Amino acid sequence: MPYVTGTGDTRFGRLEGETTLTLMAAAAAAALNDAGLERRDVDGILCGYSTVFPHLMLATVFAEHFGLRPAYAHAIQLGGATGCAMAMLAMRLVQSGQCRHVLVVAGENRLTGQSRDRTVESLAQVGHPDYELPFGPTIPAYYALVARRYMHEHGVSEEDLAGFAVLMRRNAGRHPGAHLRDPITAADVLASRTIAAPLKLLDCCPISDGAAAFVVSAAPTSARRVRLRGAGQATRHQHVSIADVGDLGAGLAASRAFAEAGVAREEVDLLAIYDSFTITVLAQLEEIGFAPRGKAAALLREGVFERDGRLPLNTHGGLLSFGHCGVAGGMAHLLEAERQLSGRAEARQAGERRLAFVHGDGGVLSAHVSLVLERE
Amino acid sequence: MSDAAATYFWAGCAAGELRFQRCAACGRAQFYPRPFCASCGGEPCWEVSAGRGTVYSVTTVARAPTPEFAALAPYAIALVDLDEGFRMMTHAAPGLAIGSRVRIGFHRLGERMLPRAERE
Numbered sequence: 001m002p003y004v005t006g007t008g009d010t011r012f013g014r015l016e017g018e019t020t021l022t023l024m025a026a027a028a029a030a031a032l033n034d035a036g037l038e039r040r041d042v043d044g045i046l047c048g049y050s051t052v053f054p055h056l057m058l059a060t061v062f063a064e065h066f067g068l069r070p071a072y073a074h075a076i077q078l079g080g081a082t083g084c085a086m087a088m089l090a091m092r093l094v095q096s097g098q099c100r101h102v103l104v105v106a107g108e109n110r111l112t113g114q115s116r117d118r119t120v121e122s123l124a125q126v127g128h129p130d131y132e133l134p135f136g137p138t139i140p141a142y143y144a145l146v147a148r149r150y151m152h153e154h155g156v157s158e159e160d161l162a163g164f165a166v167l168m169r170r171n172a173g174r175h176p177g178a179h180l181r182d183p184i185t186a187a188d189v190l191a192s193r194t195i196a197a198p199l200k201l202l203d204c205c206p207i208s209d210g211a212a213a214f215v216v217s218a219a220p221t222s223a224r225r226v227r228l229r230g231a232g233q234a235t236r237h238q239h240v241s242i243a244d245v246g247d248l249g250a251g252l253a254a255s256r257a258f259a260e261a262g263v264a265r266e267e268v269d270l271l272a273i274y275d276s277f278t279i280t281v282l283a284q285l286e287e288i289g290f291a292p293r294g295k296a297a298a299l300l301r302e303g304v305f306e307r308d309g310r311l312p313l314n315t316h317g318g319l320l321s322f323g324h325c326g327v328a329g330g331m332a333h334l335l336e337a338e339r340q341l342s343g344r345a346e347a348r349q350a351g352e353r354r355l356a357f358v359h360g361d362g363g364v365l366s367a368h369v370s371l372v373l374e375r376e
Numbered sequence: 377m378s379d380a381a382a383t384y385f386w387a388g389c390a391a392g393e394l395r396f397q398r399c400a401a402c403g404r405a406q407f408y409p410r411p412f413c414a415s416c417g418g419e420p421c422w423e424v425s426a427g428r429g430t431v432y433s434v435t436t437v438a439r440a441p442t443p444e445f446a447a448l449a450p451y452a453i454a455l456v457d458l459d460e461g462f463r464m465m466t467h468a469a470p471g472l473a474i475g476s477r478v479r480i481g482f483h484r485l486g487e488r489m490l491p492r493a494e495r496e
Contacts, residue, residue, distance in 0.1 A: 117442075130382035131408040132465050134446035134488060135453050136437065145455055146437035152433075194450075197436040241408070241455060241465050245433075266458045359393045 002094040002228045004373065005101070006035025007335045011177035012109055012210035020053035021065050023107030023126030023211035027328070028066055031213035035221050037101055042215075044072040044099035046107030048327025052113035052123050055068075062105065074098055079126065080274055081233075083108070083331035084369035085213070086312025087358075088231035088351060090216035100218045106327035107211025119207055126363050128239045135375030140204055140277065142240040142364040144196035147279035149156040150243045151198065153258050154286070158198050160188035160297030161278035165320055167305060168275060172317025172349040174307075177246040179208045189278075203278040208323030212331035214255035214338070224342045224376035229263070232256025232370045240364040251287040252358060261263040261372035263355060265289055268372075270340050271311050272333035277320040288370075312350040315340060330360040334371065341375040379454050381409035384422070389489045394425040394480050407462035427480035428496065429458040431472050444486065454493050456480070467492040 008030025010023055021184060024042055024047065032039065039305060045068055047059045059073040078085045083106065090102040090222050112252045121137045143162060159188060166186055172178035184202060191199040215221075216228065234252035237243045258265055271290065275281035289305075299305065305313035316322045316336040337356035339345045358371040378386075381397075384393060385408075388395035397406040401418025413420050434454040436456060440446040452466035467490050478493035 055488070120439070121441045130378050130385070130406060134485075134490060135449065135465055135467055136442070136448065137453055138437060138439065138441045140439065141435050141437050141453055145433040145453070148435060149433040149473060194436070194438045196438065199435075241463060250398055323422075 002091040002216050002227060003220050003223070004214055004226045004338045005212070005221040006031040006033070006037065006215040009020045009177065009212040009328070009332065009335055009340050010035055010107070010210050012208040012325060012332070013179040015109065016112055016140070017052060018109050018209055019113070020050040020108050020209065020364045021062060022191035022260045022361060023109060023209065024062055024105050025066050027104045027107055027211035027213035028057060028103060031105070031215050033101065035215040035217065037066050037215065037221060040102050042068050042103045043070055044090070044102035045070045045091050046090060046102060046104045047075050048082045048086065049077045049107040049121065051108055068103070073207065078367045080276060080330045081360040081362035081367040081369045082327045083334060084358060084360035084371055085233070087216065087228060087334055087371055088233065088369055091228045091231055094216055102216045103213065104216065104331070105211070106331060107330065108326040109209045110341025111207050111209045126242065128289055132239060132241060134326045138196060143198040143241050143277045143279055144199045146243065146245055146283065147198055151278060153245065154294035156168045156294055156297065159186055161203055161282060161298050162186040163300045164275065164278045165189045167300060168314060168318040168320035171307070171315050171348065172321035175316050176324060176365045178317045179206055180321045192275060197272050198277070201279055205276050205319035205324040208325040208329070209259070210323060210325035210328050211217055211371050212332065212335055214326035214335060226338050226341045227374055227376060228371060230259070230372040231373045232260060235366060238363055238366045243364060248283065248287060248365040249368040250284040250361065251289065253370040254288040254357070254359065257286060257370035257372050263372060266290055268355050268357045269311065270314045270337060270350065270353040271305070272356060272358045272362045273313065274312060274330060274333065275320050276324065278320070280352035280361065280365065281318070283360065285308065285367070288359070307348065307350045315345060315350055334358050337373050381411060385409055386488065388424070389482055389491060392482060394427050394491060395422055395462065396425055396458070397421065398423050405461035407464050415487070423460070424479070425458050425460050429456045429478055429480070431468070431474055431476040431478055431493065432463060433474060434458050434468055434472050456493050465490070469494045
């Protein structure tokens, strides 16, 4: 049975002087320490990618740098879904008996390691090189196209979207490691400058430096008992030109994860859902069924997604405010879920929670990976 | 490096033709072009679109990805459902909304003639 036995991270934000490898090493060391494991105990390593350091073999480069000699190692590239995909694979490696302790790690100095222009341009490359990039789209433009259509079909307003940015900022205010912690209002979001209409600056996550790591083990290594109970994936398109806004894949991935976990969606009491933009989290909440279509913002206004609500959402502040440094940005959701379930979320602790749903998406809502975590 | 289908598509744009594919086996319209039908694996044939369609979604890009596009900003990008049964990304005239009926024209940007949706 796969358990999340350790978690570790750096703070997110502007971390001068760090590199991809120094950030990864800091998070990995913290995760091993949390799990009570030594380097020699790790027999599997999975790592993400870094746009600042695009090495062909990042997992083995990191293994050597950090001092590991794993029996299984490679990197995964699935955009924002990479962290959840690594957790799913780590589950399988443990379940199959291939590994006993899999270290999953990612980090990137995306903010200080390259210019903002270079990041915007390189991320836009998830678009089709022949049939989309000639028109000059950006990542926010792809999501803006989804947002406009989704808002049109389901009666969602820009103010509805803004509510999620405000909630993420409030949550980040309780986390000392978050990139953006100053409170904002819906009026601030609506008044922020347009990036790709209808998305404005505060509908978009920041670019951060940071790293995250966790250990998936075949058995607990401490008194904590948080296990990975189910996982599911779905991919229905890569490019926004091909996407069906009514069925993006999030719901399908989630249903597969719930089926494997043998739990009903209604049993979930904690959410950690990818939120690269406000539309990302709103559309996925509704497609997965945590809110009826067009009603997520109404549930937010009722307090359902607050820390003390029925379904606390991204209590660390999510990508929108905790920050986004690439792969580790999506892993931060899993780390927060583990900390909530094990009662270690400090000022963010949402009471006693038992069953968490974690979801990552990559590309333009293209690759979906859902996870169900349970405190035994 | 573009494939032969992309070269043929963009040559069409340069000649004022919006080219797309239809599968000879299953009849499905296909965009973007490929050497096979992504639905049934059959062989697609090229056709020329009448260029009329409906806006599926549209955005105005204020923050451009490159200096080349920054000179053009703000500019509108649309997803258009062409009447022949395929969807594609295009540039768009200002002021279009979801559901707007459009006709695809072309405008020059650097070396390329780019499809642009204009109000019909």
